[in-house]
Amino acid sequence: MLLPLVILFILKSSAFQFSLLVFLLALLGLDEFYRMALPARRGEGMAAAAAGACSIFTIFSGNPVFPLMALTVAVLAFCLVSLFRLKEIRQAAPDAALLLTGFLYVPLLLAHLVLIRMLPHGVSWLFLIMVIVMAGDSAAYYVGSTFGKNRLYPAVSPKKSIEGSVGGLAGSLVGALIAKYTFFPELSFADCVATALLLGVLGQLGDLFESLIKRSCGVKDSGTIVPGHGGILDRLDSILFAAPAAYYYAYFLLR
Structure with missing residues (x-):
């Protein structure tokens, strides 16, 4: 909403x-x-x-x-x-x-x-991050729920699977390509692949890191500010790790 x-x-x-x-x-x-x-x-x-x-x-x-x-x-x-x-x-x-x-x-x-x-095209970059992270999260959930058998990192996040992680990266790539052909034509195909893999991997690691913090602190969610979805950190965990990578990629390679 x-x-x-x-x-x-x-x-x-x-x-x-x-x-x-x-x-x-x-x-x-x-x-x-x-x-x-x-x-x-x-x-x-x-x-x-x-x-x-x-x-x-x-x-x-x-x-x-x-x-x-x-x-x-x-x-x-x-x-x-x-x-x-x-x-x-x-x-x-x-x-x-x-x-x-x-x-x-x-x-x-x-x-x-x-x-x-x-940055130049800053708004498009913000939307690209959102699309890559959200597409990756959705794909990881559905692929993991359907095909997940091998646990990715059970000590930190018991439900995540290797299959879901790979599916999430595929979803991130699809999201990046959708971004290129809808609102961010300045991206090349190579940029789509690079940003999808870079931000997709870091987004998943950000999710795992926040899970590590919560498990270490003995809590299920970081907060209750988002009804039914936990706290702000539960919503931002992937973006926290993906945003710096997106900025430095854009700053050094696409200025």
Whole structure:
């Protein structure tokens, strides 16, 4: 139900307006991460979520020093928080590591969506990522449900199969070709194959990584904000890993 609204917003919004959406996603995603990973440190988690999400706006400075500075300040600040809000010495290092991991996992990776939006054909790139990831997810589900026999990584995600993974990559390739012949004619056939395999593989790894986090934290879903579908991170897990690869592919090969 939300997908048409997201598509409309991407089409009609400016780069800065789009960054507001990414800011909101980063804020909610980071909050979910800290609720899972550091449930006993809600104050620090909420402050870290706000700081990490706000760092996304430094992209519009036009100076690469500012995003790096924002990340540096956040890292130093929350290292000091861990130092001076000590609760249990044996838990101090794991808590500090989880606080800093949140910055690297959610806003750093998600900020690449804003960078993509600012590229030539940025809107088309955003839709390409969505199509590749969504087509791959759908194909992996149906192929895995029908033909899946060999488990892909049972310790992390018991239901995923090798057959489903291969089917997902085929679905990603079909999605990339559909994108080329509908809204992104600038892509060559080689680009379709390369982006489908690159983003398809990374998208699946992003899904597995988020499953690893949830299993480690002992939760089934990252949150409940999306009724019947879990949390924001459950919806963004593949895109978090695929977006940086899409940006660097577009930046270095198709500018």
